[in-house]
Amino acid sequence: MTINDPKEFARAVRMHVAGTLCRTRDSHIGGGYSSADILAVLYTRILGLTPDNLDDPNRNVFLLSKGHIAATFYTTLAYAGLIPMEDLALHVVDGENYAGHTRRFVVPGVEMSAGSLGHGANVGAGIAYAKKLQKLDGRVFVLMGDGECNEGSVWEAAMFAARFSLNNLVMIVDRNRLQSYGSDEQVLNMGDMAEKFRAFGCNTISIDGHDHTALEELFSRVGLDGDPRPTAVIANTVKGKGVSYMENRLEWHFKSPNEEQLAQALEELSQ
Amino acid sequence: MRSTFVQVISRLAREDPKVMLVIGDTGFSVMEPFEAEFGPRFVNVGIAEQNFVSFSAGLAAMGMKPFAYNVVSFMTLRSAEQIMLDVCYQENPVILVGVGGGFAYGTAGPTHHALQDIAMMRAFPNIDVYCPADPAEMEAVMLTAYRRQRPAYIRIGRSVDAPIHEGVVDVPVQKVIPISKGTDIAILACGTILREAVQARKLLEGRGCSVSLYSVPCVQPLDEEAVLACAGGHRAVFTMEEHGITGGLGSAVAELLMEHGKYPPVFHRYGVPDSFAMLAGSRDYQLDYFGLSPEKAAEDMWNRWRGAQ
Numbered sequence: 001m002t003i004n005d006p007k008e009f010a011r012a013v014r015m016h017v018a019g020t021l022c023r024t025r026d027s028h029i030g031g032g033y034s035s036a037d038i039l040a041v042l043y044t045r046i047l048g049l050t051p052d053n054l055d056d057p058n059r060n061v062f063l064l065s066k067g068h069i070a071a072t073f074y075t076t077l078a079y080a081g082l083i084p085m086e087d088l089a090l091h092v093v094d095g096e097n098y099a100g101h102t103r104r105f106v107v108p109g110v111e112m113s114a115g116s117l118g119h120g121a122n123v124g125a126g127i128a129y130a131k132k133l134q135k136l137d138g139r140v141f142v143l144m145g146d147g148e149c150n151e152g153s154v155w156e157a158a159m160f161a162a163r164f165s166l167n168n169l170v171m172i173v174d175r176n177r178l179q180s181y182g183s184d185e186q187v188l189n190m191g192d193m194a195e196k197f198r199a200f201g202c203n204t205i206s207i208d209g210h211d212h213t214a215l216e217e218l219f220s221r222v223g224l225d226g227d228p229r230p231t232a233v234i235a236n237t238v239k240g241k242g243v244s245y246m247e248n249r250l251e252w253h254f255k256s257p258n259e260e261q262l263a264q265a266l267e268e269l270s271q
Numbered sequence: 272m273r274s275t276f277v278q279v280i281s282r283l284a285r286e287d288p289k290v291m292l293v294i295g296d297t298g299f300s301v302m303e304p305f306e307a308e309f310g311p312r313f314v315n316v317g318i319a320e321q322n323f324v325s326f327s328a329g330l331a332a333m334g335m336k337p338f339a340y341n342v343v344s345f346m347t348l349r350s351a352e353q354i355m356l357d358v359c360y361q362e363n364p365v366i367l368v369g370v371g372g373g374f375a376y377g378t379a380g381p382t383h384h385a386l387q388d389i390a391m392m393r394a395f396p397n398i399d400v401y402c403p404a405d406p407a408e409m410e411a412v413m414l415t416a417y418r419r420q421r422p423a424y425i426r427i428g429r430s431v432d433a434p435i436h437e438g439v440v441d442v443p444v445q446k447v448i449p450i451s452k453g454t455d456i457a458i459l460a461c462g463t464i465l466r467e468a469v470q471a472r473k474l475l476e477g478r479g480c481s482v483s484l485y486s487v488p489c490v491q492p493l494d495e496e497a498v499l500a501c502a503g504g505h506r507a508v509f510t511m512e513e514h515g516i517t518g519g520l521g522s523a524v525a526e527l528l529m530e531h532g533k534y535p536p537v538f539h540r541y542g543v544p545d546s547f548a549m550l551a552g553s554r555d556y557q558l559d560y561f562g563l564s565p566e567k568a569a570e571d572m573w574n575r576w577r578g579a580q
Contacts, residue, residue: 057333057334104361105361105362111332112332112361113356113360113361115356116352116356118321119325119353119356119357122321122322122324122325122326122328122329122353122357123325123326123328123329123332123357124329125322125325125326125329126325126326126327126328126329126330126331126332126333127329127330127332127333128329129314129326129329129330130329130330130332130333130334130335131333133291133311133312133335134333134334134335136333152321153321153322153325153353156317156319156321156322157322157325157326159317159319160316160317160319160322160326163317164314
């Protein structure tokens with residue numbers, strides 16, 4: 001059951017994820033919900049991935065660097081028709097392939113094993129460089145968290161990508177402003193992240209990370225308009241987006257909904 | 272060794288357009304010919320070891336065949352996680368080439384000494400660990416790693432080394448290479464310290480001791496058959512490595528012998544004890560300080576062997 005409209009796609013993913021995590025208790029639902037609209041736009045409008053072109057060297061590549069939102073990502077892959085919908089019942093089931101952090105090779109459409117933060121932009125830079133060297137089409141999209149940008153390796157990737165004009169690399173920061181133990185401001189206060197990426201030499205755009213139309217318009221052109229710089233998209237989002245009791249609440253980085261909370265979440269998300 | 276590296280990778284790169292060289296701002300006055308010949312297939316990622324490894328993994332994920340060349344201590348320690356997760360875990364066939372194994376950068380001090388790298392790489396799944404001892408072994412190791420197309424770590428010293436082997440070394444080089452055949456003592460040595468082991472053997476033979484000397488250019492996977500056979504045929508078995516005593520060749524051999532019930536009457540691991548080199552000194556000074564010079568190693572081997580008579 002694939003869905004083509006990004007808004008309905010994101011709604012379906014969020015509702016499905018709530019049910020999955022109510023059952024498995026293996027959360028990171030808040031960061032999944034903040035990324036859900038970005039994923040929806042990429043998978044319905046931009047990436048053009050199908051089960052038949054996942055090995056095409058000219059394909060667009062998507063790397064989930066914030067690998068802890070595996071439940072949301074698996075659900076996105078299922079609604080995009082890349083994995084069987086029934087596989088979503090296998091999330092963190094013993095002996096199955098759907099671990100709490102995404103794993104390459106064992107799940108179709110997962111291009112990178114993730115879990116430790118600050119790897120995706122660097123691997124993405126390698127893929128982007130190899131694409132350019134071999135004159136291959138397709139862009140490389142990397143989705144990171146804003147807390148992840150505490151990692152120095154992210155900035156190594158940014159300066160490298162700018163130096164080598166990797167304009168086929170699009171680094172998306174899910175700027176939900178909540179980390180694991182506190183808010184961004186409380187932890188390290190990353191401040192003006194757009195200005196930081198700009199200073200490292202990236203073409204940097206700030207955007208509402210829940211505006212499907214704006215995201216589609218932006219992703220449709222970055223890296224394709226002749227600008228030699230890599231792109232950094234600061235997607236301003238709300239952690240737990242879509243469910244009132246989760247939104248901007250630190251604890252929903254970890255918590256999973258109980259049956260009562262699930263019912264409320266489904267009620268709100270269906271509106 | 273470095274010039275052998277450039278010669279062999281240049282040859283491979285002429286034959287295979289997927290071969291690339293990635294450096295971490297090192298190799299000045301050595302790598303320039305490759306850069307001049309292959310242009311964008313040469314990449315200097317700068318002093319950024321995390322990106323150095325993960326970028327190389329990304330290249331490999333897209334079908335390129337990168338040799339990633341950097342200083343051992345920085346490459347293996349700073350970016351250990353990138354090696355384990357982006358290279359080993361994801362089976363991206365990056366060939367990591369570390370220059371400065373052991374005390375190669377002797378006078379530079381402990382920040383530049385590489386004494387834990389073999390142990391670390393051995394502990395990671397999915398990666399072959401090579402310690403070539405001379406240019407012939409280096410060529411064989413590079414060809415082996417290139418053809419296997421799986422993650423590999425190649426550890427070399429620094430200076431241009433004179434040959435130990437007279438001819439070419441057979442490929443694939445995953446077996447021990449006998450240098451001499453004796454009856455009393457067996458020495459298994461890997462990498463840069465093979466040169467000292469050759470001299471130690473001569474000193475021992477001058478005292479009437481018959482020595483089998485084996486070069487072990489591939490520590491992981493270890494040539495278990497040969498190691499077990501050698502343990503059965505000699506009263507004393509010694510390992511030598513320019514590396515910490517924990518987790519390297521000596522540990523690998525000890526683990527193997529123990530698990531197979533092979534207990535030679537005399538067994539000792541020659542390496543750097545659980546210690547930093549706290550005094551300034553050249554490679555030769557540090558080796559001697561830690562009892563790894565040919566003279567000190569031979570004397571200690573002689574005493575251990577005699578003591579068990």
